[in-house]
Amino acid sequence: QQPVQSPQAVILREGEDAVINCSSSKALYSVHWYRQKHGEAPVFLMILLKGGEQKGHEKISASFNEKKQQSSLYLTASQLSYSGTYFCGTGYQGAQKLVFGQGTRLTINP
Amino acid sequence: GAVVSQHPSRVICKSGTSVKIECRSLDFQATTMFWYRQFPKQSLMLMATSNEGSKATYEQGVEKDKFLINHASLTLSTLTVTSAHPEDSSFYICSATYPGLAGRHTYEQYFGPGTRLTVT
Numbered sequence: 001q002q003p004v005q006s007p008q009a010v011i012l013r014e015g016e017d018a019v020i021n022c023s024s025s026k027a028l029y030s031v032h033w034y035r036q037k038h039g040e041a042p043v044f045l046m047i048l049l050k051g052g053e054q055k056g057h058e059k060i061s062a063s064f065n066e067k068k069q070q071s072s073l074y075l076t077a078s079q080l081s082y083s084g085t086y087f088c089g090t091g092y093q094g095a096q097k098l099v100f101g102q103g104t105r106l107t108i109n110p
Numbered sequence: 111g112a113v114v115s116q117h118p119s120r121v122i123c124k125s126g127t128s129v130k131i132e133c134r135s136l137d138f139q140a141t142t143m144f145w146y147r148q149f150p151k152q153s154l155m156l157m158a159t160s161n162e163g164s165k166a167t168y169e170q171g172v173e174k175d176k177f178l179i180n181h182a183s184l185t186l187s188t189l190t191v192t193s194a195h196p197e198d199s200s201f202y203i204c205s206a207t208y209p210g211l212a213g214r215h216t217y218e219q220y221f222g223p224g225t226r227l228t229v230t
Contacts (some may be wrong), residue, residue, distance in 0.1 A: 002153070012214055037120045040224070041221040044112075044221075047218050090152075091217060096217045097144065098219060103152075
């Protein structure tokens with residue numbers, strides 16, 4: 001079943017912060033975050049594993065709450081280059097494939 | 111590292127013809143490759159999972175006879191759209207799994223640049 005992302009879209013000014021959430025109805029093993037720009041393939045950002053962890057990548061970090069079966073992606077002091085559609089891909093125990101959320105469209109304005 | 115190429119990037123074909131799309135992992139051996147289809151402003155829809163040396167596993171609702179997948183080696187998978195029709199027009203993306211963290215089955219996926227197929 002497809003994970004649910006929220007919000008569906010967000011518009012920010014450069015320098016503002018954003019949080020994107022990803023929730024699953026099934027027990028998660030891993031959560032993968034990707035950013036896709038228009039007409040291009042998704043780019044891998046980071047992966048979080050069961051056990052509840054946080055990770056950071058420059059000014060982009062994420063957390064994984066195993067009990068709530070959800071993950072959040074944090075973008076701080078957003079830059080114009082952060083614009084794009086963010087997808088979470090959820091992985092389940094014993095399965096290689098990912099199920100992707102519907103995406104969150106992020107627009108950063110100067 | 112973890113570069114995946116896809117060829118061609120764009121293809122226009124006539125209705126009824128077949129089109130082959132190649133997906134290669136350039137700097138690693140991919141245990142598994144995935145094929146996705148994406149419509150404008152929509153999510154990635156998994157079509158099939160491809161393992162080297164074995165038959166592809168298709169998702170429910172995907173016609174295996176229409177979308178032929180061959181995984182010839184640990185670095186190459188191909189998708190052939192047979193007897194293409196206008197409704198097959200879409201953005202097709204492949205991904206390859208990277209072995210991931212030692213001892214943990216993380217299966218990070220790295221995506222190719224995609225192929226935009228237009229059937230006229």
